[in-house]
Amino acid sequence: MEARTPKGALLLSRSDVERLLTPDACIAAVEDAFRQHALGKLPAPGILRLHPAEGSFHVKAAFTIQGVVILCDAASGVPLAVMDSMAITALRTAAATAVAAKYLAPERCEAALICGCGAQAAAQLRALLQVRRPARVYAYDQDSDKARQFASRQEAELPIEVSAVSDLREAAAASRIIVTCTTARRWFLAHDMVRPGTFVAAVGADSEQKQEIDPQLLAQCTLVTDLTEQACKIGDLHHAIDAGALSRADVHAELGEVVAGAKRGRSHDHEIIVFDSTGTGLQDVAAAAAVYRRALEQHTGIPFSFCD
Numbered sequence: 001m002e003a004r005t006p007k008g009a010l011l012l013s014r015s016d017v018e019r020l021l022t023p024d025a026c027i028a029a030v031e032d033a034f035r036q037h038a039l040g041k042l043p044a045p046g047i048l049r050l051h052p053a054e055g056s057f058h059v060k061a062a063f064t065i066q067g068v069v070i071l072c073d074a075a076s077g078v079p080l081a082v083m084d085s086m087a088i089t090a091l092r093t094a095a096a097t098a099v100a101a102k103y104l105a106p107e108r109c110e111a112a113l114i115c116g117c118g119a120q121a122a123a124q125l126r127a128l129l130q131v132r133r134p135a136r137v138y139a140y141d142q143d144s145d146k147a148r149q150f151a152s153r154q155e156a157e158l159p160i161e162v163s164a165v166s167d168l169r170e171a172a173a174a175s176r177i178i179v180t181c182t183t184a185r186r187w188f189l190a191h192d193m194v195r196p197g198t199f200v201a202a203v204g205a206d207s208e209q210k211q212e213i214d215p216q217l218l219a220q221c222t223l224v225t226d227l228t229e230q231a232c233k234i235g236d237l238h239h240a241i242d243a244g245a246l247s248r249a250d251v252h253a254e255l256g257e258v259v260a261g262a263k264r265g266r267s268h269d270h271e272i273i274v275f276d277s278t279g280t281g282l283q284d285v286a287a288a289a290a291v292y293r294r295a296l297e298q299h300t301g302i303p304f305s306f307c308d
Contacts, residue, residue: 008304010300011304012082021091026290029289033285034282045282069082069083080292081292089279090119097128105176112128114137114138115212118141136160139154141164179203184210187239191214205239213236213240225254225277226275237251
């Protein structure tokens with residue numbers, strides 16, 4: 001099917017984005033974005049933060065806008081598409097976890113653990129299953145009912161055993177892949193919960209107030225970030241530095257450096273690796289561009305022009 005080039009921009013709804021942005025397409029786009037950034041072919045993304053009395057607002061900028069994604073032509077600045085960002089955010093965040101797991105997680109994994117069964121959890125699990133095949137998945141949440149509902153729903157939809165657990169320590173010890181995707185303000189994954197050979201994707205700490213990982217665990221592991229500069233300001237790394245557990249120099253690599261082959265991935269079976277995922281505008285751009293390309297191919301979206 002030939003792609004059409006609209007005279008104006010495309011308006012893409014949430015349902016459009018969810019249909020067009022498959023996990024495998026998003027993973028491929030995000031992986032390439034990390035690689036291109038490490039090779040110096042993409043400009044460094046930035047982040048703008050505001051902190052009102054209640055809640056928070058942040059913009060992770062890389063020629064895009066968080067909340068409503070506006071995809072523009074990099075050369076001319078002309079808007080190409082305006083799309084809902086809910087699916088973009090969930091899938092690109094999960095795609096970063098999958099890319100990290102592809103390069104850093106153990107090849108064989110009997111069990112994986114999802115900590116936090118909110119809106120991000122399903123996307124994380126589906127993306128992870130694109131690159132690793134654990135025999136079973138454990139689901140943990142402070143709200144036990146939420147964990148049970150998540151496990152039941154995912155087991156019904158996926159060809160894998162998914163069970164809710166109430167003992168975080170026991171589940172963490174049994175898992176070789178752990179994904180933390182919570183809104184925690186205080187770390188809950190302690191250094192003595194994680195056994196040798198485990199890969200941890202720390203996803204939830206995307207602002208200064210959030211924290212999921214024990215600083216001592218970061219001090220003892222091989223630490224990989226999505227963007228080190230950003231993780232020093234808002235990630236779990238930020239809290240570990242403040243606690244005096246480690247410094248920026250202790251970071252092994254950015255994920256893009258591993259993807260590009262500039263830094264090593266997993267070196268041995270007993271290595272504990274933590275991926276500090278703070279979320280970047282590069283991921284938004286990669287995912288939005290993938291949506292736009294598929295929308296053109298499938299003649300999807302409502303054409304419009306700001307000049308009319």
